[in-house]
Amino acid sequence: MANEIDSEATSEAEKETRLARASRIISSTTAWSATAGLIPVPYLDFAALGALQVKMISDLGTLYGQPLKKEAIRSAVSVLLGVLVPGQVAGGIAASSMKFIPAFGTLIGAVSFSAFGAAATYAIGKVFLRHFETGGTLDNFRTELVEEDLKKEFKTARNRSEPKPA
Numbered sequence: 001m002a003n004e005i006d007s008e009a010t011s012e013a014e015k016e017t018r019l020a021r022a023s024r025i026i027s028s029t030t031a032w033s034a035t036a037g038l039i040p041v042p043y044l045d046f047a048a049l050g051a052l053q054v055k056m057i058s059d060l061g062t063l064y065g066q067p068l069k070k071e072a073i074r075s076a077v078s079v080l081l082g083v084l085v086p087g088q089v090a091g092g093i094a095a096s097s098m099k100f101i102p103a104f105g106t107l108i109g110a111v112s113f114s115a116f117g118a119a120a121t122y123a124i125g126k127v128f129l130r131h132f133e134t135g136g137t138l139d140n141f142r143t144e145l146v147e148e149d150l151k152k153e154f155k156t157a158r159n160r161s162e163p164k165p166a
Contacts, residue, residue, distance in 0.1 A: 019133070021063055026125035029056035030157075033121035037114030049117045053077045056121065057128050064132040072138050079143045080124050080150060115158065123153035 029052055036048040054073045061068040127146045 018063060019129075022060055022129050022133075025056060025059045025063065026122060026129065029053070029059075029125060030118050030122045034114040034118035037112075037117045045113055045117070049121070050074070050077055050081075053121055053124055056125055060125070060128050060132055061138065066132065066137055068138050076138065076141060076143075077124065080127070080146075081120060083143055083147050083150060119154050119157035122157040123150050126153045 033049055033052050036045050036052060039045040039048055054070060054077055057073045057077065058068055058070065061073075127150050128141075130149070131141055131146065
C-alpha cells in the first residue's frame with residue numbers, strides 16, 4: 001500500500017515536471033516565432049516559423065520519449081497550418097507579402113506576421129502537448145481529431161495578443 005502511494009506521488013511529481021518542461025518549450029518557441037515575424041525578407045519569415053515549429057514538436061517528442069523524424073513533423077505542421085482557419089493562414093501569407101512594400105509595408109507585415117506566428121506556434125504546441133500527454137505518437141496523430149482544439153487554442157492565443165481598448 002505504501003509503495004502504491006509513493007509510486008503515485010512520484011508519478012504525479014514526474015508529470016508536473018514534464019508539463020513544466022513542455023510549457024517552457026512551447027513558451028520559448030512561441031517567443032521565437034513572434035521574433036521570426038520580424039525578419040524583413042518576405043517568405044523567409046514563413047520558412048523560419050515552420051523550422052521553429054518543427055523543432056518545438058521534435059523537442060516535445062524527445063521529452064515524451066518519442067524521437068520523431070523531421071520529415072513527418074514537417075508534414076504535420078503543414079497540415080495543421082492548412083487547417084488553421086484558412087483566412088488566418090492567408091492573412092499570414094498576406095502579412096509576409098506586405099514586406100515587399102518598403103518601410104510602412106515592412107512594419108505592418110512584421111507586426112501582423114509576428115502575431116500570427118506566435119498564435120499558431122502556441123496552438124500547435126498545446127495540441128501536441130495534449131496528444132503526447134495522453135500517450136499519443138506522431139504515427140497515430142490525426143489532424144481531423146484535433147482540428148477544433150487547434151482552432152480554439154489559436155483563437156485564445158490571438159485574443160491574448162490583441163491590444164485591449166483603453
